[in-house]
Amino acid sequence: xxxxxxxxxxxxxxxxxxxxxxxxxxxxxxxxxxxxxxxxxxxxxxxxxxxxxxxxxxxxxxxxxxxxxxxxxxxxxxxxxxxxxxxxxxxxxxxxxxxxxxxxxxxxxxxxxxxxxxxxxxxxxxxxxxxxxxxxxxxxxxxxxxxxxxxxxxxxxxxxxxxxxxxxxxxxxxxxxxxxxxxxxxxxxxxxxxxxxxxxxxxxxxxxxxxxxxxxxxx
Amino acid sequence: xxxxxxxxxxxxxxxxxxxxxxxxxxxxxxxxxxxxxxxxxxxxxxxxxxxxxxxxxxxxxxxxxxxxxxxxxxxxxxxxxxxxxxxxxxxxxxxxxxxxxxxxxxxxxxxxxxxxxxxxxxxxxxxxxxxxxxxxxxxxxxxxxxxxxxxxxxxxxxxxxxxxxxxxxxxxxxxxxxxxxxxxxxxxxxxxxxxxxxxxxxxxxxxxxxxxxxxxxxxxxxxxxxxxxxxxxxxxxxxxxxxxxxxxxxxxxxxxxxxxxxxxxxxxxxxxxxxxxxxxxxxxxxxxxxxxxxxxxxxxxxxxxxxxxxxxxxxxxxxxxxxxxxxxx
Numbered sequence: 001x002x003x004x005x006x007x008x009x010x011x012x013x014x015x016x017x018x019x020x021x022x023x024x025x026x027x028x029x030x031x032x033x034x035x036x037x038x039x040x041x042x043x044x045x046x047x048x049x050x051x052x053x054x055x056x057x058x059x060x061x062x063x064x065x066x067x068x069x070x071x072x073x074x075x076x077x078x079x080x081x082x083x084x085x086x087x088x089x090x091x092x093x094x095x096x097x098x099x100x101x102x103x104x105x106x107x108x109x110x111x112x113x114x115x116x117x118x119x120x121x122x123x124x125x126x127x128x129x130x131x132x133x134x135x136x137x138x139x140x141x142x143x144x145x146x147x148x149x150x151x152x153x154x155x156x157x158x159x160x161x162x163x164x165x166x167x168x169x170x171x172x173x174x175x176x177x178x179x180x181x182x183x184x185x186x187x188x189x190x191x192x193x194x195x196x197x198x199x200x201x202x203x204x205x206x207x208x209x210x211x212x213x214x215x216x217x218x219x
Numbered sequence: 220x221x222x223x224x225x226x227x228x229x230x231x232x233x234x235x236x237x238x239x240x241x242x243x244x245x246x247x248x249x250x251x252x253x254x255x256x257x258x259x260x261x262x263x264x265x266x267x268x269x270x271x272x273x274x275x276x277x278x279x280x281x282x283x284x285x286x287x288x289x290x291x292x293x294x295x296x297x298x299x300x301x302x303x304x305x306x307x308x309x310x311x312x313x314x315x316x317x318x319x320x321x322x323x324x325x326x327x328x329x330x331x332x333x334x335x336x337x338x339x340x341x342x343x344x345x346x347x348x349x350x351x352x353x354x355x356x357x358x359x360x361x362x363x364x365x366x367x368x369x370x371x372x373x374x375x376x377x378x379x380x381x382x383x384x385x386x387x388x389x390x391x392x393x394x395x396x397x398x399x400x401x402x403x404x405x406x407x408x409x410x411x412x413x414x415x416x417x418x419x420x421x422x423x424x425x426x427x428x429x430x431x432x433x434x435x436x437x438x439x440x441x442x443x444x445x446x447x448x449x450x451x452x453x454x455x456x457x458x459x460x461x462x463x464x465x466x467x468x469x470x471x472x473x474x475x476x477x478x479x480x481x482x483x484x485x486x487x488x489x490x491x492x493x494x495x496x497x498x499x500x501x502x503x504x505x506x507x508x509x510x511x512x513x514x515x516x517x518x519x520x521x522x523x524x525x526x527x528x529x530x531x532x533x534x535x536x537x538x539x540x541x542x543x544x545x546x547x548x
Contacts, residue, residue: 079452093258106453
């Protein structure tokens with residue numbers, strides 16, 4: 001699904017923050033991406049999400065060489081990937097329902113087409129009662145669930161999550177992990193970037209560990 | 220367990236991670252009003268509308284004023300330029316009426332002249348009436364007689380030859396071709412028109428720049444929306460079109476308010492002008508400044524300004540979106 005070959009990344013004229021990354025993310029797989037703060041987890045996620053170009057190396061996604069894609073082709077490819085940000089990135093002027101349905105709206109679907117689907121997903125993540133609430137009045141956990149729902153509403157083949165439990169208490173972190181496990185069972189490949197050791201100990205999965213710019217894979 | 224299958228097609232029955240919460244059934248779902256992707260009614264948006272309205276108003280006033288100046292200048296030139304005057308002064312021992320007739324004949328014979336009309340004694344007397352009052356015996360006063368000579372619209376006749384013939388054959392006659400007056404008038408009118416056009420160009424430039432920057436200012440608050448749309452898979456064209464439409468409407472609204480106010484103002488001035496026509500003050504004013512009317516072309520120019528405002532805000536928002544998207548990627 002995703003193949004990194006000898007990928008390196010530097011910002012400006014500085015030294016490479018990520019070096020010689022070669023790994024693969026398979027369909028239906030589940031992995032944690034971990035490493036100390038500042039190790040480059042978010043940069044690596046951004047490269048997987050096509051919103052950061054590598055300075056060298058080859059990234060193949062869904063059998064396409066990402067370096068040769070046009071901007072529109074990158075946008076189309078991005079629709080096959082869902083992303084959950086640590087800071088949620090919900091739009092404050094839209095209700096939970098509208099935030100979650102945004103990925104369907106940008107591909108031109110009409111409200112009547114996706115209404116049932118969005119409502120069911122919101123119910124499934126426990127936001128059935130908060131469907132018309134605006135993000136500023138949602139709790140941290142509710143915002144995170146809304147962000148996850150938005151990331152999966154268009155049925156992506158890959159879900160990337162950047163520190164999804166970073167802003168919630170351990171109990172809620174467990175619940176969110178269960179949510180990701182259920183999504184994985186439904187066929188979505190999952191990459192969770194985290195430095196929460198307790199979270200990783202709760203679920204036995206492949207670990208990608210970034211350390212001093214290099215990636216170590218523990219299957 | 221829940222039977223909900225949000226990822227149906229690929230899903231088995233999914234466990235409900237929130238199954239221990241009390242979940243009440245959702246109320247019946249009818250069609251929902253979908254909020255615009257670009258929020259309406261932001262403070263930055265209102266400021267942009269205000270800037271567009273004020274700048275359109277000022278630009279419309281400038282355009283109207285410049286058009287009136289150019290129109291008045293061309294009227295002055297053409298009115299004065301189509302006439303020359305022959306003045307016949309009374310000379311002791313000569314018959315003034317005969318001199319006037321002779322001068323008229325000479326003028327009629329010259330090429331390029333369409334009409335020659337001598338003022339009668341009474342008309343000449345009326346010309347001096349404001350200074351001398353009425354009831355005088357004008358026969359005793361040596362009042363010169365005026366002959367108005369209308370010219371054709373082609374190249375001007377040979378005034379030097381005409382003047383020479385007149386002064387040779389009619390001793391008291393002199394030709395005033397208004398040359399010096401017309402030259403000055405032409406220079407002044409040309410300068411006024413050029414200055415007006417320069418001011419209009421500057422006002423338009425300031426209008427476009429200020430509206431562009433106001434749009435970019437309003438766009439700055441929208442960066443998070445651009446980013447989110449990009450991350451959920453929107454193409455650059457989709458994101459740009461959302462903002463372009465929104466800002467086109469904001470610019471059009473501002474332009475319509477400012478341009479509409481200018482149109483009303485010019486309409487009121489024109490009505491007042493029509494109302495004052497015939498009064499002494501109104502006639503003086505009109506003689507000096509021409510009619511207070513920007514005409515159809517003026518109103519069309521204001522409509523053009525309104526469209527320009529909408530296009531500038533739409534273009535500036537599109538440009539800013541593209542720049543923002545380039546910086547994200």
